[in-house]
Amino acid sequence: MAGPAAPDCVASASGIAKAFGPGVRALDGVDIEILPGKVTGLVGPDGAGKTTLIRILAGLMAPDAGTVAILGGAPSERLDDIGYMPQRFGLYEDLTVRENLTLYAQLRGLPGDEHEAVFARLYQFTDLGSFQDRLAGNLSGGMKQKLGLACALVRTPRVLLLDEPGVGVDPISRRELWAMVGELTAQGIGVLWSTAYLDEAEMCDEACLLSSGKLVFSGLPSDLTRRVDGRVIRVTGFAERRRMALTEALDRPDVIDGTIQGRAIRLLIREGAPVPDAATLGMGTDTLVEPAHPRFEDGFIEQLGGGPRGTSALAASYREIPASDEPAIEAQGLTKRFGDFTAAGDIRFTVPRGEIFGLLGPNGAGKSTTFKMLCGLLSPSDGTGAVAGHDLRHAAATARASLGYMAQKFSLYGDLSVRQNLDFFSGAYNLSRARARQAIERMVEIFDLGDKLGLNAGMLPLGFKQRLALACAVMHEPPVLFLDEPTSGVYPVMRREFWMHINGLVQKGVTVLVTTHFMDEAEYCDRVTLIYRAEQIATGTPDALKAQAAALGHLADPTMEDAFIALIEEQDRRHAREEAA
Amino acid sequence: MGRLWAMIVKEMWAVLRDPKARIVLVAPPLVQLFVFAYATTLDVKHVDLGLLDRSSGVHSSELVSRIAGSPYFRHIVRFENFGELRKAVDLQKVHAALVIDEDFDAKLTRGESATIGLVLDGRRSNASQIVNGYVSRIAGEMGLELLSPQMQAAAGGSVVTNWFNPTLSYFWFTLPSLVALITSVSGLALTSQSVARERELGTFDQLMVSPLRIHEILIGKMVPPLIIGMLNGSLYLVIAPVFFGVPFTGSVLLFFPALFMYMLTVIGIGMFISALSQTQQQAFLGMFLAAVPLIILSGYATPIDNMPGWLQVVTYADPARYFILIVQGLFLKAMPASVVLSQLWPLFVIACVTLTAAAWLFRARME
Numbered sequence: 007m008a009g010p011a012a013p014d015c016v017a018s019a020s021g022i023a024k025a026f027g028p029g030v031r032a033l034d035g036v037d038i039e040i041l042p043g044k045v046t047g048l049v050g051p052d053g054a055g056k057t058t059l060i061r062i063l064a065g066l067m068a069p070d071a072g073t074v075a076i077l078g079g080a081p082s083e084r085l086d087d088i089g090y091m092p093q094r095f096g097l098y099e100d101l102t103v104r105e106n107l108t109l110y111a112q113l114r115g116l117p118g119d120e121h122e123a124v125f126a127r128l129y130q131f132t133d134l135g136s137f138q139d140r141l142a143g144n145l146s147g148g149m150k151q152k153l154g155l156a157c158a159l160v161r162t163p164r165v166l167l168l169d170e171p172g173v174g175v176d177p178i179s180r181r182e183l184w185a186m187v188g189e190l191t192a193q194g195i196g197v198l199w200s201t202a203y204l205d206e207a208e209m210c211d212e213a214c215l216l217s218s219g220k221l222v223f224s225g226l227p228s229d230l231t232r233r234v235d236g237r238v239i240r241v242t243g244f245a246e247r248r249r250m251a252l253t254e255a256l257d258r259p260d261v262i263d264g265t266i267q268g269r270a271i272r273l274l275i276r277e278g279a280p281v282p283d284a285a286t287l288g289m290g291t292d293t294l295v296e297p298a299h300p301r302f303e304d305g306f307i308e309q310l311g312g313g314p315r316g317t318s319a320l321a322a323s324y325r326e327i328p329a330s331d332e333p334a335i336e337a338q339g340l341t342k343r344f345g346d347f348t349a350a351g352d353i354r355f356t357v358p359r360g361e362i363f364g365l366l367g368p369n370g371a372g373k374s375t376t377f378k379m380l381c382g383l384l385s386p387s388d389g390t391g392a393v394a395g396h397d398l399r400h401a402a403a404t405a406r407a408s409l410g411y412m413a414q415k416f417s418l419y420g421d422l423s424v425r426q427n428l429d430f431f432s433g434a435y436n437l438s439r440a441r442a443r444q445a446i447e448r449m450v451e452i453f454d455l456g457d458k459l460g461l462n463a464g465m466l467p468l469g470f471k472q473r474l475a476l477a478c479a480v481m482h483e484p485p486v487l488f489l490d491e492p493t494s495g496v497y498p499v500m501r502r503e504f505w506m507h508i509n510g511l512v513q514k515g516v517t518v519l520v521t522t523h524f525m526d527e528a529e530y531c532d533r534v535t536l537i538y539r540a541e542q543i544a545t546g547t548p549d550a551l552k553a554q555a556a557a558l559g560h561l562a563d564p565t566m567e568d569a570f571i572a573l574i575e576e577q578d579r580r581h582a583r584e585e586a587a
Numbered sequence: 588m589g590r591l592w593a594m595i596v597k598e599m600w601a602v603l604r605d606p607k608a609r610i611v612l613v614a615p616p617l618v619q620l621f622v623f624a625y626a627t628t629l630d631v632k633h634v635d636l637g638l639l640d641r642s643s644g645v646h647s648s649e650l651v652s653r654i655a656g657s658p659y660f661r662h663i664v665r666f667e668n669f670g671e672l673r674k675a676v677d678l679q680k681v682h683a684a685l686v687i688d689e690d691f692d693a694k695l696t697r698g699e700s701a702t703i704g705l706v707l708d709g710r711r712s713n714a715s716q717i718v719n720g721y722v723s724r725i726a727g728e729m730g731l732e733l734l735s736p737q738m739q740a741a742a743g744g745s746v747v748t749n750w751f752n753p754t755l756s757y758f759w760f761t762l763p764s765l766v767a768l769i770t771s772v773s774g775l776a777l778t779s780q781s782v783a784r785e786r787e788l789g790t791f792d793q794l795m796v797s798p799l800r801i802h803e804i805l806i807g808k809m810v811p812p813l814i815i816g817m818l819n820g821s822l823y824l825v826i827a828p829v830f831f832g833v834p835f836t837g838s839v840l841l842f843f844p845a846l847f848m849y850m851l852t853v854i855g856i857g858m859f860i861s862a863l864s865q866t867q868q869q870a871f872l873g874m875f876l877a878a879v880p881l882i883i884l885s886g887y888a889t890p891i892d893n894m895p896g897w898l899q900v901v902t903y904a905d906p907a908r909y910f911i912l913i914v915q916g917l918f919l920k921a922m923p924a925s926v927v928l929s930q931l932w933p934l935f936v937i938a939c940v941t942l943t944a945a946a947w948l949f950r951a952r953m954e
Contacts, residue, residue: 378792381796382795382796383792383795383796383953383954384954385954403798403800404798406796406797406798407798409796411792411793411796411797413789413792413793415789416789417788417789417790417792417793418790418793419597419600419601419790420788421600421601421604421605422597422600422601422604423604426597426600429593429596429597430593430594430596430597431797432593433589433590433592433593433594433596433597434590434593434594434794434797434798434799435590435797435798436589436590436798437589438589462604488796
């Protein structure tokens with residue numbers, strides 16, 4: 007065994023390097039250790055190299071350099087002790103829950119007479135007992151991950167490798183998964199949990215932070231947050247001008263990062279600079295500055311050299327959306343039924359010009375259905391919707407012309423070059439030749455795409471894909487933007503940059519509808535509505551929802567995620583009471 | 588107009604820049620050219636004939652040397668007894684075997700008529716019939732020469748002229764039909780992928796939220812396969828005369844409208860498949876499902892007249908049936924405009940049906 011691995015670690019790797027083709031270094035000299043009975047977090051944005059490292063640890067891929075030891079041996083000799091849950095493709099969607107388990111039990115060589123006992127234990131553990139005969143493909147995101155976990159556990163492993171178990175899982179299921187992993191570590195299993203959500207790192211016993219194939223931090227999560235201790239502040243007291251305040255704050259030399267948190271803004275102060283007080287910030291007389299609890303993400307951002315500045319070049323060149331009393335987005339009793347099943351029922355809200363409105367909810371609850379009805383991808387069974395004053399039923403194409411759309415999944419043409427993508431979208435939105443040329447030049451300048459115009463869009467680094475997608479969505483300067491989980495899994499700095507542009511656009515009067523179960527994104531919203539089981543269960547500002555949850559759950563200072571869970575649990579209780587009555 | 592143009596340009600790039608789509612452009616025409624032009628020949632040549640000659644006289648030797656001298660036969664394999672012959676036919680060492688009885692020469696010398704036996708391999712029914720024809724003709728000619736001159740005159744005989752294909756060359760028959768096959772397969776393959784690819788790659792929603800109208804999306808997706816099909820068709824219009832010596836006797840001005848109309852029917856079918864498919868794989872399977880009957884029922888490989896009555900009725904719905912008739916006619920017999928038109932209007936009807944069905948399904952499957 008190589009490296010200074012602790013004698014009691016169940017898995018270790020040192021100096022791992024892996025390249026896919028010349029110049030594509032997925033991993034560059036990474037060391038990692040997995041301790042028994044602990045959750046080791048492998049944290050990093052998409053494309054950081056997490057999956058490659060996990061596949062090397064699982065013995066599915068050989069590193070170009072470095073050594074791997076699982077319980078003192080090579081991974082291929084210890085396959086019986088490794089449980090591995092891949093990110094996708096781990097389940098056979100056309101088999102039932104039971105058939106998936108049986109298949110994995112057979113693949114793992116579990117004796118036939120032990121099947122029933124093991125399955126009974128796993129059903130109890132995952133709470134999937136009542137879904138045994140359901141096809142895996144018809145399970146919700148959270149249940150799929152639980153089944154994936156169960157399949158990895160048919161033979162109790164000593165090392166459990168989980169590749170992004172939190173992806174596509176709503177906060178409630180995520181909490182359940184963490185509780186399940188907690189039980190496993192109590193049995194002494196060493197767990198590697200990989201994630202793109204930096205907030206999950208704080209829940210790990212140990213954290214390894216990967217960035218572009220390099221290990222930038224390894225140790226206790228609190229060690230990273232301690233570096234920024236005392237330099238994180240929460241500023242309140244500027245009521246309606248929070249986006250303006252954030253922009254101004256980010257333009258200050260002593261602020262290296264900032265985000266919106268409900269009515270407050272949260273700032274990270276440069277190391278060595280004095281923490282500014284209310285007077286120094288100059289945001290009005292009512293401003294209040296308090297110290298805030300530092301987070302793992304703050305530490306990461308600092309390691310990366312801070313976030314972007316506050317002023318958006320995109321917003322600066324954007325047209326001013328004319329003021330209007332008419333709501334920018336309107337949903338009046340929107341309902342969608344598929345046969346007997348109601349996917350969204352009687353959804354009502356109005357979003358005035360220049361606001362960000364969020365649709366929140368667990369997977370399959372109806373938020374995507376609502377979103378799709380409003381952008382014209384689904385026609386409502388009942389009710390009406392309007393975008394920028396255009397009725398969706400009668401002027402669908404006109405309504406579509408006045409919105410910009412950006413999806414979570416990269417949905418531009420990967421085989422087309424950047425330039426061809428820009429050309430296509432300027433044409434699809436009917437820009438005249440001269441306007442198209444100007445718009446494309448502007449986008450290329452703002453998003454720094456100049457040297458990438460000839461590249462296939464699919465080959466761009468993730469951050470540039472994100473920029474290109476935003477560029478294509480706003481080239482025609484729409485008054486309304488529709489964003490579908492726009493920054494899930496994206497590099498934190500890119501995420502800041504994205505929201506910096508969105509904040510800027512909103513100040514110009516653009517209205518934004520965003521669907522997300524990423525609580526960070528929810529905090530940027532002026533108002534959100536929580537959709538659960540096809541119903542709107544709460545609507546209001548993020549702070550109002552938190553207050554409502556605080557009252558329900560007697561929580562002191564709930565996060566957006568706490569509020570989300572508390573409100574849904576309350577709904578479940580109400581539902582149960584109605585059933586009983 | 589700007590939107591439609593943007594859509595067409597984008598679809599053209601999508602075809603030209605996607606490695607998979609590029610293969611569809613290049614591979615099927617090449618493969619089909621070689622497979623159909625050379626491999627599916629119906630001529631029977633290089634026949635190996637077994638021989639059990641129990642007579643071994645002048646006449647039997649004459650017959651055998653005439654057969655051996657014919658261009659269709661390759662080897663004459665001599666057997667000593669019937670057991671050897673049976674084994675050779677069974678193992679398919681020979682295609683057929685000729686049995687000449689002991690009294691063959693004696694009968695002919697006496698001026699009587701003599702018979703020969705031909706053993707054919709029924710497992711290869713088509714080839715056997717043709718070999719039978721070759722041997723019978725050679726034996727018949729020899730028998731005729733043995734008759735007295737008076738009798739020869741009385742026997743008469745026939746003079747054969749092959750119209751439209753004087754040498755009965757197989758290429759003259761297959762290559763014109765190839766234009767139809769190649770444009771069908773490339774047209775179907777490209778169109779059937781177009782919507783399915785966007786669905787699979789997740790760009791479909793992005794397209795549907797843009798202000799593009801449905802007809803613009805559909806037309807934009809149909810123009811590139813149409814252009815490529817027309818180019819493929821034109822290419823074969825040149826290749827058939829230049830490389831294979833098949834004459835084009837009709838009017839090019841009739842050929843292109845027919846090709847255009849045929850492409851529309853095929854693209855309608857392809858778009859229907861694509862609108863139905865969620866993934867590119869499904870679209871690919873769907874394309875095969877459509878392409879095979881399209882070709883088999885067209886009368887390209889087997890004459891429609893030989894099909895059972897109910898199946899002959901089905902072939903009226905096959906656009907390839909009409910188009911193959913038109914191209915064969917235009918290539919070999921200078922088909923006049925009136926006849927071309929009589930085959931063109933059914934194509935027009937089928938095009939209307941497939942395009943309408945595709946547009947309807949596309950709308951219905953938007954959600």
